[in-house]
Amino acid sequence: MEYLKTIGVMVAVMLLPIWMAAQTVPISPKGNKLDFSAQLSGHKVRATFTDFSGTVSFNPGNLADAHFEFAIKTAGLRCETKSQADELKDAHFFDAGKYREMTFKSESVSKDMPSSVVYQVKGKLTIKGATKPVTLQLIATQMGGGYVFRGSFTLDRSAYMIGDHGEMDDKLSCFLELKTGS
Numbered sequence: 001m002e003y004l005k006t007i008g009v010m011v012a013v014m015l016l017p018i019w020m021a022a023q024t025v026p027i028s029p030k031g032n033k034l035d036f037s038a039q040l041s042g043h044k045v046r047a048t049f050t051d052f053s054g055t056v057s058f059n060p061g062n063l064a065d066a067h068f069e070f071a072i073k074t075a076g077l078r079c080e081t082k083s084q085a086d087e088l089k090d091a092h093f094f095d096a097g098k099y100r101e102m103t104f105k106s107e108s109v110s111k112d113m114p115s116s117v118v119y120q121v122k123g124k125l126t127i128k129g130a131t132k133p134v135t136l137q138l139i140a141t142q143m144g145g146g147y148v149f150r151g152s153f154t155l156d157r158s159a160y161m162i163g164d165h166g167e168m169d170d171k172l173s174c175f176l177e178l179k180t181g182s
Contacts, residue, residue, distance in 0.1 A: 024057040025146055027070055028179040034072055035176075036155065038169040045084050051076030056180045058109075058147060060140065066109035068121055068136075070178070071101040093162050095128055102127040104134070118151070127160040136176060146181020 032052040038045055054070025074096035079085040089096040106123035121136040138151035155172040157163060 023059070024055050024067075025180045027052050027054045027056060028146065028181060029053075031148075031177070031179045033177050034174060036172045036174045038157075038172055040084070040087070040163075040168050043084075045079055045088070047085070047088055048078045049073070049076050050078065052178070056147070056149075056178070058140065058180075063109045063111070063119070066106070066119075066121075068104065068106040068109070068123065068178075071103045073101055074099055092164075093168075099128045104136075119149075125155075127162065130160045132156070132159050138176070138178075143179075144181050146179065148180075149176070149178040151176055 029052075032050060034049040036047055038047075049072045051073035052070055053073075054068075056070075057065060057067040059065065074089065074094045077085055077089055077094065077096065079088065088094055091098065094102075103126045104123055106121050108120075108122045110120050110122075111118065112120065117139055119138045119140060121138055123134065123136070124131050125134040126132075134153055134155070136151055136153045138149040141148045141150070152173060152175050155174050156170065157168060157172050158165065158170055162168070
């Protein structure tokens with residue numbers, strides 16, 4: 001009987017790396033969004049991107065293998081009015097005709113403290129051909145067969161050549177919701 005217990009423990013130890021490995025899963029085709037609001041030409045504008053693609057590798061027990069890589073279609077930008085969306089899609093702002101996607105690729109995923117529920121996802125964000133470091137602060141919620149990641153980051157719009165000084169807020173507070181699984 002002791003022999004069977006020993007074998008069971010050995011099998012569990014051998015399988016532990018498999019259980020702890022982060023699985024790469026696609027980003028869900030629906031339910032994702034990147035929101036921001038800003039003063040634009042004297043008016044408050046709320047904008048949302050919803051067309052995402054990419055993959056996420058995530059296991060909260062093994063952050064060393066975690067990885068986020070996704071693209072957001074700039075033509076998918078939506079606002080309260082069509083004229084606001086058209087203005088933000090033009091060459092002066094996101095230039096959706098020339099730059100069809102903005103992309104994010106993580107370099108590390110960590111937590112400030114083991115008890116924290118906020119993950120620091122550091123990586124490179126590319127918008128309009130400019131690539132800059134950014135840190136996404138995300139909370140992960142297990143849902144169904146995947147995760148929902150919700151959080152925020154600050155975007156320095158001038159670093160990405162989005163609009164001119166004084167035309168729009170310099171720092172944009174962005175909210176991200178990213179879903180994996182079905």
